[in-house]
Amino acid sequence: MREFSFTDSDFERIRTLIHRHAGIALSPAKREMVYGRLARRLRRLKLASFADYLALLERDAHEWEDFVNALTTNYTTFFREAHHFEILKRHLRQRKGHQRIWCAAAATGEEPYSIAISACEAFDTLSPPVEILASDLSTHALAIAEAGVYEADRLHPLTASQRAKFFEPSQGRYAVRPELRRLIRFERINLMDAHWPVKAPLAALFCRNVMIYFDKPTQRRLLERFRPLLLPDGLYFAGHAESILADDLFRPLGQTVYAPLPLGGPPSS
Ligand SMILES: C[S@@+](CC[C@H](N)C(=O)[O-])C[C@H]1O[C@@H](n2cnc3c(N)ncnc32)[C@H](O)[C@@H]1O
Structure with a gap:
């Protein structure tokens, strides 16, 4: 019973x-x-x-x-699919000026903080020229993300020097340092909404491990809306199990990283 x-x-x-x-x-x-x-x-x-x-x-x-x-399932880790963050660092270093990044399924915050740490490391400063929007549908997950306080075992993917540089002990746990926190704006955004309060153009868009919960037509609609938000040389980071079947919209660069194709589709020759 x-x-x-x-x-x-x-x-x-x-x-x-x-x-x-x-x-x-x-x-x-x-x-x-x-x-x-x-x-x-x-x-x-x-x-x-x-x-x-x-x-x-x-x-x-x-x-x-x-x-x-x-x-909603909010599973995430710091530096999940670590190779993406190495690619992000190289990408940011090559670019000039202020850069916007959107992390569209930020869950409990480990992903946007990993992005922020990567940006700091790319420019070797705690105030890199980036602004990160971290959004999620779940207000419960976002509250944890905004608080930025984690149990020690959550920090295992970080090196000792990352832990020392970007976190401070807080009542038996670890709190994200304010300098890192300052790089991120947290916002509740439902990807199904008709309007997203997202400032474009974006140098990078992370939407990882959430597309798997959506059906194919929904995935397609989102990809159509993501593409114009990205700079022509911006990067779209997908989850490891999310190969994008939209070769008229994005070009695969390997390791589930994609480049937006020019509006109007791939060049004909
Ligand atoms: C499994 S987590 C992935 C977290 C992180 N991106 C990662 O790869 O580690 C999926 C997240 O997508 C969020 N989500 C599900 N449906 C959503 C929607 N319609 N709009 C925005 N976020 C959504 C969930 O709340 C959850 O936090």
Whole structure:
């Protein structure tokens, strides 16, 4: 016996709602995951069934935030797919002037802070000429990102000198130094929204390990919107399992890094 009644139609309704709101396409195999994550909300709200929860969701706009937070997967690490950060450093060093970077699925912050550390290292200063926008749909993940305080074991991918230079001990944990924090603006952005408050053009756009949650038409629409945001020599960084099937929009440079093709498609010759 389950603690809460959870019917096929409850699951279908939840799949429809999260797809419509966040673009997330949950496969039937995610049924137990959905139960486990939302059961916590039912317990907290003292509800007896998923039907009651869905009814509450319909009348209480505030619950949407917790619903979405519960159903997003925020797994990330510092310097995940480390080769991307070496490519970013070379890319930034070659460029002149102020540069904008958007990290479009920043989760709990490890990715934008890795970008900021790379920028500092590229220019050998704590005030490199970059501004980073870090966004995510999950307000829970973003709150952790903004706080920038991590358990020691999260910092394992960093070298000892990176840890010393960019973090300071804080009540048994490690806090991002203000100089690094200052390079990043955090913002809640739903990639499904019609308008994104993103200043372009971008020297680099990181959208890693989130496309896998979207269906192909959604991925395509996002890629169409990403391309004009990038400088002609800007870089798009995708996740390791996200080869981009849009060869009219982006040119692969290897290691899931892409260059935008000129608007109007690839040159004909
Ligand atoms: C698995 S994490 C990836 C984090 C990081 N980019 C990385 O590669 O380590 C996926 C993130 O995408 C976010 N996400 C899911 N749907 C989204 C949407 N529609 N708009 C913006 N972010 C979304 C989730 O909240 C989650 O934090």
